[in-house]
Amino acid sequence: MTSARTYLDYNASAPLRPEARAAVIASLDQFGNASSVHVEGQRARALIDDAREAVARLVNAKPAEVVFTSGATEANTWALSGPWKAIALAGIEHDSVRAPAAQIAASRGASVIDVPVSADGIADYKAAKLIPGTLLALQLANNETGVLQDVTKAALWALENGVHIHTDAVQAPGRIAIDFCTLGATTMSLSAHKIGGPKGVGALVISGSTPLPPLFAGGGQEGRRRAGTENVAAIAGFGAAARAALTDLEDASRLTALRDTLEREVLRATPGAVVIGAGAPRLPNTSSIALPGISAETLVIKLDLMGLAVSAGAACSSGKVGQSHVLSAMGLPPEIAGSAIRVSLGPGSTEKDIAAFIAAWKRIHGGASLAA
Secondary structure (H helix, E strand, O other): OOOOOEEOEOOOOOOOOHHHHHHHHHHOOOOOOOOOOOHHHHHHHHHHHHHHHHHHHHHOOOHHHEEEEOOHHHHHHHHHOOOOOEEEEEOOOOHHHHHHHHHHHHHHOOEEEEEOEOOOOOEOHHHHOOOOOEEEEOOOEOOOOOEEOOHHHHHHHHHHOOOEEEEEOOOOOOOOOOOHHHHOOOEEEEEOHHHOOOOOOEEEEEOOOOOOOOOEOOOOHHHHOEOOOOOHHHHHHHHHHHHHHHHHHHHHHHHHHHHHHHHHHHHHHOOOOEEOOOOOOEOOOEEEEEOOOOOHHHHHHHHHHOOEEOEOOOHHHOOOOOOOHHHHHOOOOHHHHOOEEEEEOOOOOOHHHHHHHHHHHHHHOOOOOOOO
């Protein structure tokens, strides 16, 4: 294995930002309980309040709408557990939405409604014939393909039809502008480690009129919506990462150019390759690339041995070998869905990283290396 590494898996997890690391370390000295009224407790409370304001600013929400959780999986499960008559979702949704939707609906005798998906990965919620009182789970950006859903347009339709929307926005902050105030979603999930914060902390953004019961009882934390002593260090790191991620939007055009160069060179070197979702609006940092004839698992391993980190499907499912449910939902044939890898860029990605990937891709597929 080569000693030099090229990290191209930001959608799985971003490297910890220096600002977040510093915030976590500094917060460890604030040992007071944030629910206590004394000075030590209020110092810890101030860290949480500052972080809540930073996360709210990142997505243009009100601080009171931001509830900290252990991550996006918890946030998604909580959003789905409301008093919904049915839960509707497409096959492109993340497993942290799909799995709890099935469990929650089964436990209540409710139905799960399948939303069809186009070949480009766009959910056709109007074709699902949703009834009033349904929760429509509609991700803002797909973690595997980067394809964007028009949640604002869907929310306008939902309002007219008595439908609520939960959006998994984990992959979007810092990559596209988010305005929760105008998005129209009922709830929105976020994750700190996708934007360079610590792992194990996220948030559910809840609009004021949402009929969502508290997640945990037993204390007054998080506005009595999620009881339990807060993870102050992780929350402080989340806030610092959120403040830094606001500036990432200025880097979107550079990442788009890097992504386009990568895809252009891949198609030039291997004309049989397929860029999945290329015809739809996408995140500027994400490429899903397939080349029939070599499995995604094999390609990920070969690239790893050559010093490059990429993913096949969602990192949360990396322990399972199989075809991506996202690509299957898009109707892609098995020879494409089974060979697709995901390359995802971030603030630290450079032209050198793209050149390293193309060189490795050409070596694997028998072409000349860019480094030659």
